[in-house]
């Protein structure tokens with residue numbers, strides 16, 4: 191238990207601050223020390239404790255203005271002691287700190303009344319900002335809520351990377367509000383799962399959660415599918431019909447691929463968000479609606495706005511909070527915990543417990559263009575192949591070639607996807623001013639050198655054998671190797 195005061199004076203940046211008493215409860219002396227230095231510099235008094243029990247005694251005696259509480263403490267943990275700290279300190283804000291949180295910890299902290307959630311290791315500037323905000327709030331403002339819900343089963347969102355910790359923190363803080371949330375990230379990064387988690391931890395959790403992919407709806411009827419229509423609105427509309435927003439009344443709508451929403455629908459959505467109402471197609475009477483909107487995209491919406499394909503006002507209205515999920519290749523720290531999670535989900539505990547570092551290292555080498563979805567499918571495949579023994583890299587299917595497809599397929603099946611991914615931007619460009627006129631030659635040039643090198647490597651550099659395997663004339667092979675500048679050394683390594 192320590193107590194370090196500071197004279198009433200301007201802080202290092204020349205600002206005078208109201209002198210407050212801050213209690214830091216953490217069994218890591220370095221954390222206590224860092225806060226002590228930072229806060230005394232700002233003119234505050236810092237008292238520290240290394241366990242919840244010791245901290246509560248201090249809180250009762252000193253009634254601190256702010257408590258910084260670690261989750262992992264020697265006896266009682268921070269989350270369970272949290273309401274006691276709020277009560278004992280007379281309603282002061284409590285900032286919860288954790289090194290390896292999961293979504294449940296973040297949500298439990300917020301539900302139990304934490305005013306903020308700091309993920310270790312944190313930047314001192316962030317910690318300073320969070321403390322300042324907490325100290326500027328009134329003692330009465332942090333209302334503890336003692337409901338702790340658990341994410342369970344298949345839909346659990348897991349991850350240990352700083353990016354996932356940040357996502358957990360954002361989900362926990364935003365869930366209770368009715369704010370719209372924009373969730374971005376490549377395909378398969380878990381956007382839908384984040385949407386479901388926000389709903390599950392919100393006050394709407396007993397109501398409908400409706401994930402909708404407008405791109406999957408009939409293009410001519412998207413508006414009617416979403417908002418309904420009245421009889422006679424268009425040919426075939428022979429009766430009034432409600433839309434998906436009607437079905438989601440009171441609940442949450444998760445709009446996938448928001449970047450592809452037609453302009454007419456964007457206008458209607460903006461009205462829902464701004465005024466809480468919409469018109470059925472062909473109707474003139476607005477209908478009230480109480481639906482929380484979560485939106486996801488893997489497109490760059492700024493680019494879509496620049497190209498006039500996405501409304502700026504809708505973007506700002508939707509992105510009340512923005513959660514970005516980086517691609518798996520940028521958070522490889524999550525590989526082990528995800529593999530374990532998927533194996534446990536399959537009921538394969540022995541494989542989950544025996545995951546080797548060697549395997550995780552080998553998996554880290556892969557590009558994971560299909561992100562967590564690809565990993566989940568790959569683990570499932572490997573578990574089937576391994577039939578109960580520990581997994582090795584050979585049990586896994588080959589890495590996916592293209593960026594476009596989320597599902598793991600055989601190389602033969604994924605090749606057309608890779609070609610489609612290669613073609614799409616070039617054919618799109620064709621629609622613009624600068625069409626490519628050498629598509630066939632460009633594609634062949636992109637894939638042929640790999641084919642030649644691998645075949646030569648398989649035939650130990652024998653050009654005659656390689657030509658035979660390739661089914662082309664030796665002279666043709668020689669010509670192609672010359673054309674691509676491939677020599678025998680090239681063919682002995684790399685692609």
Ligand SMILES: Nc1ncnc2c1ncn2[C@@H]1O[C@H](COP(=O)(O)OP(=O)(O)OP(=O)(O)O)[C@@H](O)[C@H]1O
Nearest residue numbers: 346347348349376377378379380381382383562563
């Ligand atoms: N952090 C995570 N923890 C556990 N499972 C995850 C995680 N992220 C993704 N998954 C799993 O990966 C798969 C893909 O996730 P999800 O559908 O949420 O991705 P998405 O970003 O919405 O993809 P798309 O853009 O293609 O719709 C799902 O099976 C989901 O359960």
